[in-house]
Amino acid sequence: MKLAEAKEQFIQSWGVLGSQWGINRTMAQVHALLLVASTPLSTDDIMLQLSISRGNANMNVRELMDWNLVNKVIVPGDRKEYFIAEKDIWKVATYIMQQRKKRELDPMVKVLNQLSDVEEDKKDPEVKAFTQAIENIKKFAGQADKTMDMMIKAEENWFWSNFLKLFK
Amino acid sequence: MKLAEAKEQFIQSWGVLGSQWGINRTMAQVHALLLVASTPLSTDDIMLQLSISRGNANMNVRELMDWNLVNKVIVPGDRKEYFIAEKDIWKVATYIMQQRKKRELDPMVKVLNQLSDVEEDKKDPEVKAFTQAIENIKKFAGQADKTMDMMIKAEENWFWSNFLKLFK
DNA sequence: TTTAATTTTCAAAAAGTTTTGAAAATTCAG
DNA sequence: CTGAATTTTCAAAACTTTTTGAAAATTAAA
Incomplete structure (x- = not known):
């Protein structure tokens, strides 16, 4: 070619x-x-x-x-x-993650937080199921958030930068 | 609400x-x-x-x-x-990753592999720079690939499932 | 200052994507 | 089988996004 x-x-x-x-x-x-x-x-x-x-x-x-x-x-x-x-592809990836997190994921998390308090009979299984579903998504979003921050900061972080090299 | x-x-x-x-x-x-x-x-x-x-x-x-x-x-x-x-949001995330990897990322990696051999003067700095850029992207894609596989398999994997719990 | 080069803006046009809804196909109870 | 209920298909319409290109704004050299 x-x-x-x-x-x-x-x-x-x-x-x-x-x-x-x-x-x-x-x-x-x-x-x-x-x-x-x-x-x-x-x-x-x-x-x-x-x-x-x-x-x-x-x-x-x-x-x-x-x-x-x-x-x-x-x-x-x-x-x-x-x-x-920017040619360092790792930096490229972290910049993209950083931006998308801030622009798209964070607003979703904000909405999720508002949805937590349904002011209705909290014994109602309907309400319980919904609250539980939202809680789970929030928990997951929190994890994803931390993982992203971790990767974004990996370069400045001895442990992670060395750890991740294992996978190169 | x-x-x-x-x-x-x-x-x-x-x-x-x-x-x-x-x-x-x-x-x-x-x-x-x-x-x-x-x-x-x-x-x-x-x-x-x-x-x-x-x-x-x-x-x-x-x-x-x-x-x-x-x-x-x-x-x-x-x-x-x-x-x-599927209500288990971790499963939801891994299914999505799995599918997008297969449908979208894998084809890109296939293209990248084809781009590696430029049949031209390999001493030409132009050619060298391009080959290097592609190699770096491939290396990164390989890492991302492994990370995804790792997450997809995390549930079946003692080390990762416990390790990731640290971030919950 | 001019003034010419360059960048930015934005309304209209083109292109791309999603949605509709009715007809065709399929399914299954009687 | 028959026929009613249900699902699937797909061409045309609606909607969304992207692109164009020329006019307006900006920049900086002379």
């Missing part, structure tokens, strides 16, 4: 994977493009390589920066902005 | 969370409805409670069964089919 072909293939697959996990396909493709780029790319480069409009390119690069996955690079003597992706 | 109101709220939020993670909102709502139902529900119950069409209800229940999250229940002397959700 040729390099250009391999890059193309990677970008497509990364896009598909992203869209299956609720990430805009183009955003995932821009991310993939920057991940395998050997130099920083401008908006024009991105437009050209992915055949997308300026607005689309701009929007998705901006969102990738919100996610901390992409950074702006200034090239002296050049008006254009260039972009570069 | 009243029970009915709390259920409603839970169903809505579960639907939103699902759609953020690439799961059809209605499918997530049907799942939520069955999760907090105190008895098995028929297609008509689901249609009525979520205000959706028969086709939609049928389709999403069927897909939830494909995911192993919902099972059919036969009520003797009743022609209708009834449905019940």
Whole structure:
């Protein structure tokens, strides 16, 4: 396989994977493009390589920066902005987890907490069953929360960083 | 808060969370409805409670069964089919992981493996950088794979089941 | 200051996804 | 078998999300 072909293939697959996990396909493709780029790319480069409009390119690069996955690079003597992706894939994963936890999981946990107090006959098996179901989900969410925090902090944590190396 | 109101709220939020993670909102709502139902529900119950069409209800229940999250229940002397959700939330999580790994992550890993051999000057820094990037992603995917398998098998595994209890 | 390059915005169009509902297929009691 | 109850299918409609592209805003060199 040729390099250009391999890059193309990677970008497509990364896009598909992203869209299956609720990430805009183009955003995932821009991310993939920057991940395998050997130099920083401008908006024009991105437009050209992915055949997308300026607005689309701009929007998705901006969102990738919100996610901390992409950074702006200034090239002296050049008006254009260039972009570069975080290449340490472990960092990429923790940034994504961090953001999704904050944006999506935390609001769900907040709702779950509000649902705990059903102000009705607490002897009613209907009520009991519901409260129990919610409690279980909350307990699980709490665990997942801790696991994520643990992984996010793993790099700064001797025990975990060494422990996880066992699985590499 | 009243029970009915709390259920409603839970169903809505579960639907939103699902759609953020690439799961059809209605499918997530049907799942939520069955999760907090105190008895098995028929297609008509689901249609009525979520205000959706028969086709939609049928389709999403069927897909939830494909995911192993919902099972059919036969009520003797009743022609209708009834449905019940897996209520052990740890099992729910592992089923989902299992399926998504198989359907979405494994195909990505397969593509990554094909991308490893770029038949071009392996001294070219361009080629080297790409190969390195792909290798890193593969290494990470391998880790993630192992972690998932580990969690999926955790229940059958003394060490992990006890270890994970530390975080409850 | 200009002014030209560049980035951002956003309404409208295109594309993609989900839902409906009625017809077809299936099931099963009598 | 027959026929009523139930489930499944799927083309068309509704809805949602993404993309475009040109105009407005911003930036910085001259």
